[in-house]
Amino acid sequence: MENKNNDIRISLDMYKESINQYQKLFKTAYEQLPIGMAFCKSTGEIIDANPMYEKILGRSVSELQHLGWINITHPEDLSKDIENFEKYKEGIKDTYFITKRFIKPDGSIIWGNVTLVALSIENNSQQINLCTLEDITERVQAEEKIIRRFQVLIQESNEVFEIIKPDGTIVYVSDAVEKVIGYRAEECIGTNIFDSFEGNELEKIKTVVATSISCPGKKITGNITFINKEGNFVYLEGNMQNLLDEPSIEGIIINYRDITKRVEMEKRMAHISTHDELTGLPNNLYLRKKLRLHCEHANKTKTKFAVMMLDITGFKYINDIVGYQLGDMIILKVAKKLKRHLKEKHFLCRYSGDRFAIIVQTGTVDVYKNIAKDIIDIFNTNIKIDKYEVDINLSIGISIYDEDKNIDNIIKQAEMALFWAKKQGKNRYKFYSSDININDYKQFELRNDLSNALDNHELKVYYQPIVNLKTYEILSAEALIRWEHPDWGMVSPKEFISLAEETESIINIGYWLIKEVCSTYRRWLDEGLPKIKMSVNISSIQFFENNFVQNLIDIINEFKIDPYFIILEITESVFILRDSNVISHIEKLRSYGIQVAIDDFGTGFSSFEYFKYFNIDILKIDGSFIKSVNSDKTSNIITEAMIKLAKKLKIKLVAEGIENHFQLNYLHGLNCHAGQGYLFSKPLSKEDFRNMLSVNKCEPLDSKKIKVNEERRKFFRSVFPDLLEVKMTMKEFRGEYLNIGNTKVLVKNIGSGGLCFISNIILPINKEIFLEFKISLNKQIIKLSGKLVWTCEIDSNLYEYGIEFNDDNQSSMLIEELNHAGTMENEMFTDRLISCSPDDYFKLNI
Incomplete structure (x- = not known):
């Protein structure tokens, strides 16, 4: 019995020890928990609290018991807190949970998550509640910061955020709406989005909303036009997404922005790209767009229309005389006259430079003729520009559309007809016809392709020797430009130089030629070849440039060559006006050691006065005189006179176009010093001429006649x-x-x-x-x-x-x-x- 009691005592001691240990563990956990914990009565009165609870609220247990939870709860959260607590007390809720604010002793506010759970304690009639308190102040402040940041972004944004119901009722809209469409947020909320649109825009917004309802989650993007509060059109770009199933939204969310400036800029850019800046007329890009529509219409309706190309005859000359600014004023006046005459009946555009294009609606050949005549007639009277009275003459080319033509063809044929009309004289119009001369067609093609010839490396330089007619030593080489056209083959200068002058590309071509000659000559010098002279033909247009001489010298200096090596060949047309610039240019050229030659002498407006006013170094007798010396007595007399004149004036002489031994012997008899022609050599590539120059001889051929095999x-x-x-x-x-x-x-x-x-x-x-x-x-x-x-x-x-x-x-x-x-x-x-x-x-x- 005694042993049994001892066992009971031991077990009881062990049980007490275990309880003590658990109590110590609970106390340690209670005191060291990172969240607040307290025990309270059913009334909410604090019985006890752990240190973290006191720390969070900044008050001791005794202070909390004295103040009670109501006095430390933020007034704005109190009513909700009391309501929830009463439900908990009445057993409506098993647990009590609330997120609320507390007031600390220093008046600062903290946020906390509070949870109450009823504890079941045997033999205790009073209900004890376990209360936990989690300090979430930092988390709430971080969330508030994010929310505030988002609100500020929305408020300051130029993008509007809006929520609507499926029926279109607006339930939320951000403040940015006032900046975008002029209405305040409160004016919009409660209204229906469909009431703000009409016509096509109403149908568009209805379709988008219906699509959004039928496709939850899908983001739909689009543009729409809206009339703002001031009655002005604004262009809106936005997205719409069905978020009816999202609890925080429960609606269709729309965000949109004002893109009016962008749209207007795009329209402006589109206008600039399709309209001429000077006249405001459509340009050639717009013409092609219009032609595409006209072609489609003509094919459907089996009708025809015409394209007219208008060109101001001699505009380049007018431009050179009065200057580019006044030239622009002329273009502007012509455009206004044409626009006023044609009104809105026919499409008018500025195609390029001084060229205009007109699309004439359905009509007959006679109708097109009358329109062309009327256009020419409206320029019967001169146009007054500044102090000038300018006589405007037009050329018109007309192409009539049929099913076999495309846009490129009809434009090309109108330009060909214009080219043909210009050849007929001033104030002429021509219809395109397959009867156009092949040579005219070739000239038209060359004119269009010439602008790209330099960039495509199609221009080449050939060299023809100028020889001593007694010793056959090579004195110099004439640099002759050739155009290796990809379709027309080798094109001679007589076919394209006039086109280059007409299209104003002659300046670039001229300087390119000089650079090529200098580069080639520099290479020949470096190879130790004989120092001959190089003769280069210069257009009168280039020669009249104010800075021509300096540009020439700059190019020569670039290749470190003595200017003495070059001879400039100019035609008689340069000397006709006896311009002071011409005299000045020649004197400057000669001061650098550059010689000046008159090319093709006798074929132009030849006058002995040239030799009186201009210091000429070389006279080149045109080959047409040399060719006729064995058959034309007049040519003999003229040739002899020119040779004698040159000798008397101590001007060097070169005979061009020597093709046979009879001509050579004839020139020998007149003691002509130098000459060139096919009897000696045709123009050679720089490689072939280099080989000839290496022996420095060019003897006449036995025969240059080509026999057909x-x-x-x-x-x-x-x-x-x-x-x-x-x-x-x-x-x-x-x-x-x-x-x-x-x-x-x-x-x-x-x-x-x-x-x-x-x-x-x-x-x-x-x-x-x-x-x-x-x-x-x-x-x-x-x-x-x-x-x-x-x-x-x-x-x-x-x-x-x-x-x-x-x-x-x-x-x-x-x-x-x-x-x-x-x-x-x-x-x-x-x-x-x-x-x-x-x-x-x-x-x-x-």
Whole structure:
């Protein structure tokens, strides 16, 4: 029994010890917990609290017991706190939880999460509650800071945030709405978004809202036009998203911004890109846009319209005389006159420079003629610009649209017609026609392509030796520019220099030529080649530049060359006005050691007065005089007189165009010192000329006559007793169907495989060019077409070509007719047989 009692005592001691340990653990945890903990009565009165509870509230237990929880609760949170506590006391809620503010002794505010849980204690009739208190002040302050930051951003933002119900009722809108559309937030809330729109914009906003409702979460973006409070249109860009299922939103959220300035800027930029700054008229980009619409309409309605290209004749000359500022005023006056005359009936644009384009609506050829005549007539009276009375003359090219044409074609054909009209003289209009001369078409193509020739590296320099006619030593080289056109082949200066002067690209081309010559000469000097002179042709337009001489010297100095090496060739047109600038330029050039030569003397407005007023170093006799010395007594007299004059005035003389030994011997007899021509050498590439210069000799050739290789002819040829005049048409060029020409050429012979013809037009041996010849034989028209296979120059400005047929049926028909006739009598041909020389024929038919 005693042992049993001992065991009980031991167990009881162990139990007490265990309880003591648990009490110590609880006390330690109670005192060291990082959250506040307290025990309170059912009334909320504090029984006890741990140190963290006291620390959070800044009050001791006794102070808390004295004040009670109501007195330390923030007044704004008190009513809600009491309401929740009463529900808890009445058992409506199992637990009590609230986030509220407390007032500390120093008056500062803290935020806390308070939780009450009822404790079940046996044999205790009084309810004891466990209260936990978590200090969330820092978290709340951080959240408030974020919220405040967001509010400030919204308030200061230029973007509006709005929440609407599915029916369109506005339930929230940010304050930025007043800045964007002029209405205050309180004026908007409660109104319906659909009431602010009408017409197309109303339908647009309804569609967007409906889409948003049917596609929850999807963000829809778009633009819309709104009338603000002041009655002005504003452009809005925004997003809409259905967040009806988001508890914090429960609506469709919209955010939008004012993009009016951006839209207006875009419109302004679009206007600038499609309109001319000077006149305010549409430009060529806008023209193409309009033409696209007109073409579509014309194709649908099977109607036609016309495009007119207008050019102010001689505007470049006017511009040079009165200056660019007054030139702009002329363009402006012309634009205003055209606009006033055409009104809104026809589309008018400034196409480029002094060129305007007009789209004329559906009409007949007679209607288009009358419009063109009326336009020319409105400029019958001079335009007054500043102190000047300016006579305005127009040229007009007209192209009529049909289904076979595209935008590029109709513009190109109007420009071709304009080119043709300008060649006819002032105040002329021309309709595009396939009858346009092939040479005119070529000139038109070259004019358009010339602006890119330098950038595309298509211009080349060739060198022709000028030799001592007794020793055949090379005295100098004339630098001759050539254009290696990708389609037209080698283009000579006589074909494109006038175009360069007309398009004002001659200045850049001239300086490029000088740089090329200086660069080449510098290289030859470095290689130890003989120091010859280099002769360069200068346009009168370039020569009249105020700073021409200095620019020239700067280029020469760039290559560290003595200016003495260069000779400038200028034409007689420079000297006509006896301008003081010309005299000054020549004197400056000669002061640097640069010599000046008159080129092609005798072909222009030749006058002995040149030698009186200008110090000329060299006189170059034009090749046309040299060519005629064996057949024209007058040419002999003039040539002899010029040689004697040069010797008397101690001016050096160069004879151009020496082509045969008769001419050379003739010049020997007159003691002409220097000359150049094909008898010595054609113009050479810089590589070939370098090889010639290395021996410093250029002796005359035995013969320069080019013979046609008879083996080229695969078929029998019928040779006409005289040259046959036929009409030639260019059917295709670069794979493009053209059908232009009706150009007269002379057929020399013909066979079943091809023909030979003579023309004054330079054509490339290009397999992409297909030509058609119409020959009238026994009152029957036979069309022969083929491609060029060979060419040779038979005389100055005359070329012989070989054609290979591509249609055996037509050529066989022709041969059959010729064989059947058995003779080449003139009566067979409706076309004319020409008895004069090709040279005389083409001079009469230019």
